[in-house]
Amino acid sequence: MVNSILIVDDDEDFRFGLTNLIKQEFPEWSILQGDSCAAAKELIKQKDIQLILLDYQLPDGNSLSVLSEIEDLSESVEVIMVTAHGSLDLAVEAMKRGASDFVPKPIDFKDLAARIHKVLETREFRQVTEFYRSTFEVQPFIGTGPEMAACRELARLVAGSDKIVLILGETGTGKEVMARHIHSISDRKDKPFVIINCASQSEELIADEIFGHERGAFTNAYSSKKGKVELADDGTIFLDELGELSLNMQAKILRFIEDKQFARIGGTKERRCSARLIAATNRNLQNMVSQGLFRNDLFFRLNVFPITLPPLRQRKEDIPELVYHFLRNMTLYNLKKEMKISGNALEYLMEYEWPGNIRELRNVIERATVLADDAEITIKHLPVLNSVKMPEVIVEVNQFKESMRRSEKSLVVQALRAANWNQTEAARTLQINRQYLIRLMKKHQISVVRTSSG
Numbered sequence: 001m002v003n004s005i006l007i008v009d010d011d012e013d014f015r016f017g018l019t020n021l022i023k024q025e026f027p028e029w030s031i032l033q034g035d036s037c038a039a040a041k042e043l044i045k046q047k048d049i050q051l052i053l054l055d056y057q058l059p060d061g062n063s064l065s066v067l068s069e070i071e072d073l074s075e076s077v078e079v080i081m082v083t084a085h086g087s088l089d090l091a092v093e094a095m096k097r098g099a100s101d102f103v104p105k106p107i108d109f110k111d112l113a114a115r116i117h118k119v120l121e122t123r124e125f126r127q128v129t130e131f132y133r134s135t136f137e138v139q140p141f142i143g144t145g146p147e148m149a150a151c152r153e154l155a156r157l158v159a160g161s162d163k164i165v166l167i168l169g170e171t172g173t174g175k176e177v178m179a180r181h182i183h184s185i186s187d188r189k190d191k192p193f194v195i196i197n198c199a200s201q202s203e204e205l206i207a208d209e210i211f212g213h214e215r216g217a218f219t220n221a222y223s224s225k226k227g228k229v230e231l232a233d234d235g236t237i238f239l240d241e242l243g244e245l246s247l248n249m250q251a252k253i254l255r256f257i258e259d260k261q262f263a264r265i266g267g268t269k270e271r272r273c274s275a276r277l278i279a280a281t282n283r284n285l286q287n288m289v290s291q292g293l294f295r296n297d298l299f300f301r302l303n304v305f306p307i308t309l310p311p312l313r314q315r316k317e318d319i320p321e322l323v324y325h326f327l328r329n330m331t332l333y334n335l336k337k338e339m340k341i342s343g344n345a346l347e348y349l350m351e352y353e354w355p356g357n358i359r360e361l362r363n364v365i366e367r368a369t370v371l372a373d374d375a376e377i378t379i380k381h382l383p384v385l386n387s388v389k390m391p392e393v394i395v396e397v398n399q400f401k402e403s404m405r406r407s408e409k410s411l412v413v414q415a416l417r418a419a420n421w422n423q424t425e426a427a428r429t430l431q432i433n434r435q436y437l438i439r440l441m442k443k444h445q446i447s448v449v450r451t452s453s454g
Contacts, residue, residue, distance in 0.1 A: 056083030143318030169309030172359030191235030217266025243283035
């Protein structure tokens, strides 16, 4: 696909002159032209445009008023404001409204070309970063313990329905990841997944983010703006940190849930939204209801299908798998050679209670991969974790662990052989569950020996 730059200016000679200069610098790009705000918006609807060089003063108004509309039409487009009406205040206002850069006329083309390269490189870096963030995010099905197995099954059961899901759990347990997982295995997986963080802004800004506004609804509302419920139509809305909403906003959310209708701020037109709702909180909503901090009716509407994610301290058997997952991700993301972790360091991590849960574990591993100057993370690369005693005699511990590893593998193999490689029978003999036996077989690279019958 050919990338496109759109030049919007009412001076025809300027447009054609700039087009010729840009073609010399970016010969592989398609150059489009427009002479008004309306023409710019129409071209954005029709074409896949990566960059707009936008004049400030146009026949149908100044272009500041359409910057937010441009963002609504295409979130990936970059805008460089180009104007003869240059001033610091105008530049600041343009950047506030979404412009990536501001260039005064008359144009120094060498400077403009350098700015275009910088904006496009930043855009590419942001896209790559988002790709890696979404690709390497922790998945909720990591972990084979009974707690995560139960959560995984609940997610599977509810994914195919339109029921509201309430994800509960401490900070860092992976509530957003679980919401993404439910969306990804649902019939809505090809539709938008829109996140609304209820704790990040004031009540007014949250309402604007959720429902949008009409032109003139408040000061500086120069144009209409779609809210996230409109952008998520037919997809999934994820209300994160729901417990932080004010009672007034809770009432608005309840009405939206009940009627699937809403109106933009400053508007009277009722709009419909068919998005599926997933909410999450780290707070105890029932306690908040009893304290008068959360609406009872909203709690019952949300608590249709609750999923509670366990804290990491309650599923420590999953720590090794999570650590190896992070190491693989760090290897790919930083283009480093494959990283490993010593048994001693892994045992040290297993002793900690992890009050910050998976997020804290990930941060520790990320830090360790930076500090490790070879391919293995050891104790010296890990921070001092409160309540965990740092091992003093590493050699003896490693010798003991190796001896235990050999003994463990020998017991597993003997049990499997005695059970004619029947895993269920072997697990019963060892007095462990079958899932744990499978993990031990993977750990020690024990393959099932198929026996012929008859």
